[in-house]
Amino acid sequence: MRILKMCACCGKPFIAIKNKQVYCCRKCFKKMYRKRMKEVENRLPSWVCQYCGEKINLTFDPRKEFDLWKELKCNNCGKEAMSDNSDFI
């Protein structure tokens, strides 16, 4: 199967062999992959309370602001985030 497509990274047209292919070359694929990883890294995580299932979007980065993370409590049931060994996601 050969389809003419536009690269999702550089915008150049290319011949895709597979339908799923969205980048013209390995280089573009890697470039976008790295960009996506960076976005994930910079995104603030959220925490789901193990007791009531309440999801809290954190306004700080718990990997950097450990003191704030230690003091975080569930909005709904008041359990501390640290107390159940749960991790942020």
Ligand SMILES: [Zn+2]
């Ligand atoms: Zn490209």
Ligand SMILES: [Zn+2]
């Ligand atoms: Zn809770």
